[in-house]
Amino acid sequence: MNTQETGAIAVFGGTGQQGGAVVDALLARGARVRALVRSPDSDRAQALATRGVELSAVRIDDPATTVAALKAVDAFYFMTPEANSLEEVEEEVRVGAALVDAAAAARVPHVVFNSVFGADRETGVPHHDSKHRIEEYLELSGLRATMVRPTAFMENFATVMAPSVEDGTIVLRLPLPDDIALKMISIKDIGQVAASILLGTADVPGGAVEVIGDELTGSRIAAAFGAHAGLPARYEALPLSVLGNDLDKAMFRQFAEASEYPSDLAAVRAIEPSTRDLAEWIRSTGWTAPTDLVRS
Template sequence: MSAQTNGTIAVFGATGRQGGAVVDALLDREARVRALVRDPRSDRAQALAARGVELAAVRADDPASLAAALTAVAGFSFMTPEANSLEEVEAEIRIGTALVDAAVEAGVPHTVFNSVFGADRETGVPHHDSKHWIEERLRGSGLRATMVRASAFMENFATVMAPTLEQGRIVLRLPLPEDVALKMISIRDIGRIAAALLLGTAEAPGGAVELVGDELTGPRIAAAFGARAGLPARYEALPLSVLPSDLDRAMFRQFAEATENPSDIAVVRAIEPATLDLAGWIRATGWTAPTT
């Protein structure tokens, strides 16, 4: 294991969910953080500044601003914008490429890229393959780089994948066959694992780690929420056609195929021993059954 890193850690995407979790974890460890932001005057950027985070104004289409913001940092964490269309996928690749090139120019000692599960290969999912291509750019850059590849977010069970309460029963519906185990991780733990790698308190074997905190089939996920609510639970598998876009359908197809690839949760917990399983996430978030 490497010696603990001192110095400023730069974070691109600090005002978003994953980047915000990285900032939280770094500040919890009393690290110095520099957030690379488009608008330092925005409410989210100012909220970071109020917590002691240094702000650096950057533009993804301005290489000089990126390289300047990365000057003399001890580490760099970045994630690319979430893509919801093929045009946004192309923009994601451009931004990722610009960030890698800026890290090279600035001579960043260690870069951690928040990627996606399975990005070690092309999958046919456009907004996952974009991260594969960025990983390839990192590998060819000469930088010391670590890939943290997130699986499905547990937080989605509080929003787009939230269970419902119907006739006294918890009901979970997903476009996933009932015999397929969904790999998942909490966003909190993505941040904690990235921070540990950036600060040198842990290392990822082979320079990459697949982030899985739990792996459960739909019926077992429903049962976990039912147990918390003290109610019976039911799972219903939906067809992919319920999803609104081709990208979403491709992603859930990949979720189903990902069950063929083994998860090594022990590696994840070696980096962050307190990594949450789904039941732990349900407890930690204080989830309660919906009222209707």
């Protein structure tokens, strides 16, 4: 599909991390992008505009604005605001349903929903089950739809799950047993996969793909960072009690349970061959070991 000769690709969530990665990938491939935004004057929206992205102001409580923004587009990518509390779960579902209704009213040819790994079943994780409900609603809409289901983000190893260096050793600590392999993907690669689907350059059998770039136990993750830094490495499993809230505890339980389900890394690379494993992500991001913490 040559989007420059036909319609635009609409993106809702383009000012966020995952939606922004989709915009990046689409622009890199020469696609016309229309970002559906709530605040066109915001710094993030204006940053998109300076790159040639068309901005369309939408209000979820005014369906006509979203329907108008979706007229004559070739495809529509959307993700819903991540729920950080049980109260926000219902709001996430409401937003998702409103976007599906608008896409149906605008007769969008193809909708791609950025969901989450395991959303084809109820998991007991509130902010994952919300996406399960949106997927069900989308399937009932009659629209041609593809579900993109990412796993844990590799980028978390640069922030909340970052390894430390202690007495010359890379140390990684996670609330995950060491016999459990964590499924993971880079946010940039989520964007690449979604762009390939939106532009019609890849087929997704069954209408859904679990987006996984690598699957490693804690010890192997630590070893990957150690190999890059040229340092010994070890992994220490933590109890779930170290997590600050019930949503995070439920999510890490789901990470552990997800290891019981087979991963198809080849299916992801069939869609986007450039999808990176963890070692490639570490190299490509220029990750460097943090300052050594010398224990007394």
